[in-house]
Amino acid sequence: MTIGIIGAMDEEVLYFRKRMVDFESISHGKQTFYKGRWHGHETIVVKCGVGKVNAAMVSQMLIDVYNVDKLIFTGVAGAVNPELNVGDILISQSCQQHDIEATALGFSQGVIPMYDGPSVFQADPTLLNIAYSAANELAKKMEKAVLKGKVVSGDQFISDPSQVTLLREMFTADCVEMEGAAVAHVADFNHIPFVIIRSISDKADGKASGDFQTFMAEAAQTSAEIVSHMLELK
Numbered sequence: 001m002t003i004g005i006i007g008a009m010d011e012e013v014l015y016f017r018k019r020m021v022d023f024e025s026i027s028h029g030k031q032t033f034y035k036g037r038w039h040g041h042e043t044i045v046v047k048c049g050v051g052k053v054n055a056a057m058v059s060q061m062l063i064d065v066y067n068v069d070k071l072i073f074t075g076v077a078g079a080v081n082p083e084l085n086v087g088d089i090l091i092s093q094s095c096q097q098h099d100i101e102a103t104a105l106g107f108s109q110g111v112i113p114m115y116d117g118p119s120v121f122q123a124d125p126t127l128l129n130i131a132y133s134a135a136n137e138l139a140k141k142m143e144k145a146v147l148k149g150k151v152v153s154g155d156q157f158i159s160d161p162s163q164v165t166l167l168r169e170m171f172t173a174d175c176v177e178m179e180g181a182a183v184a185h186v187a188d189f190n191h192i193p194f195v196i197i198r199s200i201s202d203k204a205d206g207k208a209s210g211d212f213q214t215f216m217a218e219a220a221q222t223s224a225e226i227v228s229h230m231l232e233l234k
Ligand code: ADE
Pocket: 076, 077, 078, 156, 157, 158, 159, 176, 177, 178, 201, 202, 203, 204, 205, 208, 212
């Protein structure tokens, strides 16, 4: 069994790159895949870059080229649920692309038009439960909240409280980021189980850009630690 682990930024995959032993790095175009073992599991770690297209490209490559059996995304997000604060953890129950929009054709925002599949993608229940247990075990030590909930993704960095209100009202979103729903879409299309793990770096409000710079590295490490602990539990 092979597990694909994706992060968007260096900080989100650094934890694995520093600790993987006997890994092989393989380049495909501008992407570098790190192949090795992690807690006894055959693992491929890759930084995809920011945004849904990058995330989708790398997810499909992990499936087609590396035959991964599961996809895990690790990284940071902006909080949409007011119960989530910087450093807290959200494990995806479901994911949706908030910026897909064909309302002029009669489709609701967030609905993929003329697509023979869902617009809200459900995470794999087994991966979700393992991630939730792993996060709770770590969170006890770190005094962080852990929620299961909905991740919404779009090709925008959100830094406006009125947009946060809209995302909460329209999608009942818990956090917002820029890749998770793209990974979920590709995983669902290929019948591959997935889960998205996000630690909160900001509240997607007027302070989001400063908070993101300040807290991103620490939040990214928290998320990576959860993934690592998940593979220990599995
Ligand atoms: N990732 C982390 N914070 C984010 C935000 N505010 N908007 C989009 N993606 C994010």
